[in-house]
Amino acid sequence: MDISCGFAPSAHAPDLVAAAEQMGYRWAWMYDSPALYPDVWVALSRAADRTSEIGLGPGVLVPSLRHVMVTAAAIAGLVELAPGRVAIGIGTGFSGRLVLGQKAMRWDDVEKYVYALRELLAGRSVQWDGARIAMIHPKGFGAERPLEVPILISAMGPKGIDIAHRIGDGVFSVSSPQSGFDWSAVIIYGTVLDDGEEADSPRAVGAAGPGASVLYHALWEQGLAEMLPGGEEWRAKIDAFEENERHLRVHERHLVGINDWDRDVVTGETIRALTFTGSVSELRVRLEELAAQGATEVAFHPGGDDPIGELRRFARVAGLIDV
Numbered sequence: 001m002d003i004s005c006g007f008a009p010s011a012h013a014p015d016l017v018a019a020a021e022q023m024g025y026r027w028a029w030m031y032d033s034p035a036l037y038p039d040v041w042v043a044l045s046r047a048a049d050r051t052s053e054i055g056l057g058p059g060v061l062v063p064s065l066r067h068v069m070v071t072a073a074a075i076a077g078l079v080e081l082a083p084g085r086v087a088i089g090i091g092t093g094f095s096g097r098l099v100l101g102q103k104a105m106r107w108d109d110v111e112k113y114v115y116a117l118r119e120l121l122a123g124r125s126v127q128w129d130g131a132r133i134a135m136i137h138p139k140g141f142g143a144e145r146p147l148e149v150p151i152l153i154s155a156m157g158p159k160g161i162d163i164a165h166r167i168g169d170g171v172f173s174v175s176s177p178q179s180g181f182d183w184s185a186v187i188i189y190g191t192v193l194d195d196g197e198e199a200d201s202p203r204a205v206g207a208a209g210p211g212a213s214v215l216y217h218a219l220w221e222q223g224l225a226e227m228l229p230g231g232e233e234w235r236a237k238i239d240a241f242e243e244n245e246r247h248l249r250v251h252e253r254h255l256v257g258i259n260d261w262d263r264d265v266v267t268g269e270t271i272r273a274l275t276f277t278g279s280v281s282e283l284r285v286r287l288e289e290l291a292a293q294g295a296t297e298v299a300f301h302p303g304g305d306d307p308i309g310e311l312r313r314f315a316r317v318a319g320l321i322d323v
Contacts, residue, residue, distance in 0.1 A: 001287070002026040002297040003318040005311060006059060006187050008036070008256050009043035017047040019308045021054035024320035027087070029059030029187070029299055033095040036254050041074045048081035056082050059187070059299070060089030060154040060172055062096035063113035064105055069133055072120040075149055076135065076142030083143065089172040089185075090114055091154030098221050099251040101244075107159050114151060114167050121147040152185060170296075175276075179294025186290060187299040189214065189255070190276030192283060192313035199277055200268030207304030210255050211275040213262035217250050229273070230265040237261040255301065276300075283317045 004027035005020045007013045017028040028047060032040045040058045047056055056078065061071060079086050090113070092104040119126040123145030125134035135145060152172040153164035161178060164171040170183025177186040189211020191204050198204070216225055216234055225231045225238075238261060241249045252259040258266050271277050276286065290298055298318075302310030315321045 001291045001295060002185075003315070003320055004029065004055070004185070004297055004299040006031065006299045006301045007043075007307075008033075009038045009040045011038070013043045014046040014050050016302070016307055016311070017054060017056070018050040020311055021051045023311060023315040025054060025311070025315070027055035027057065027185075027297065027299065029057055029089065029185075031095070031255070032058050032061050032065065033099065033254070034065065035099045036095060036251065036256075041078065044078055045081055048078060051082070053085070055085045055087060057087040058089060059185075060091040060152070062093040062105070063090065063110055064093065064102075065096060068113055068116045068128060069120065069135070072117055072135055073137070073142060075117075075121065076137065076145075076147060079143035079147055079149065087150040087152060087169075089152045089154055090117075091172070092160070094218065095251055095254050098247060099254070101247045107163055110153075111163050111167055114153070118151070118167075121145065121149060123147075150183065152183060177290055177293050177295035181294070181296070183296055184294050185297040185299055186295045187301060188276040188290075189301045189303065190271070190278075190283075191303070191310060192317055193277065193279050195279070198268055199271045203304065204268075204271060204277065205258075205266060207302070207306075207310055208271045208275045208277045209258045209262075209266040210253070210303050211301065212266050212270045213258055214255055215274050216262060216265060217254060220250055221247075228265070229267075229270055234261065234265050255303070280317050283314075287318065 005025050006029040007016055009030045020028055030040045030043050044056050092110055116126045116128055120135050125132050150169040152170040153168035154172040155161050155164045156173055171178045171181045172185045174187055177184050191207035219225045225235045238246055300314045
C-alpha cells in the first residue's frame, strides 16, 4: 500500500511536499477550494520545482470551478514540470462548492467533463459550450499530446462509484476506502500519540482537531450534524448566524484550524472517534485494516503547528522511516 500525504495549498505547502519526498511519501495531493486556499495549480507547480520523485496532483478538482480547457492546460503545464508523476482527482465538490453556497455537482456533468478532458489530453478536438475546441499549444508550451494522466474519481455513493469504474483510473475517498479498484486512495486525518499522551492534549487537539471538525461541516450540509456528539448544540451556534452567511461560517478554517464554534465539539472523545488518531501500535493495526478493506493508497493530512513533525510521526507508523 502506498503512503501519501495531502495538503491545503499555501505558500509553505511546496516545502512540506519536499520534506515528504525526503521521508519516502509516494504522492502529495493538494485540495481545490479557492474560497479557502490559494490556487492549487500554483502550489503544485512550485512543489514540482522542489522535488524530483514524489507524485503530484490536485485532490480533488471541482469541474465547475474551471473551464475544461483551463484544466487541460494546467495539467499539461504540470506534466512538463514533473513528467511521469502527475495524477488528477476529480469530484462533485465538497468545500470547493459548498463554501460558495452551491450544492455538489450532478454526476452526469462530472462524467461529461472527464470525457472532454481525456479527449483534449489525447490531442483530439471535442465539442464544448457549442463549439469545437482542442489544445493547439505549440511545442515548448506545455507537455506535448497525447498525455496519459491517471484520473481518480472522488466518490462514496453508488452512482459515483459506478462512474469511477466506468471512466476513472481509480477512486479517491475520505476516511473509508472503496474496494474493487486497482487504485483506491483514501485520505485520513489525525495524529500519532506519544506514549502516555491523551487525545485531548493541546498538541493532539491542534493536529487532529481540524480533522474531527470537518465531519461536522460535512454532515451539516446534509442536515445530519445532530448525529455527532454535541451536534445539536453545535448546530444551534450555526443557526444563530444569518441564513445567507451560514455556509461561510461553517467552513471557516476548514482542515487548517479550529474555528470558535467547532471548539466545544473537538474533544478527546471526538478526536478518537472521528479521526485516525492513536498510538503507533494502534495505528499500524488500523493501516492493515484499511488495506484489507481495499485501500491501495493512504494519504495522510498533517495538521497543527508542526506539519513536518506530523509527517515524520506518520512515516514512522507506516514504516517509511525508523525514527
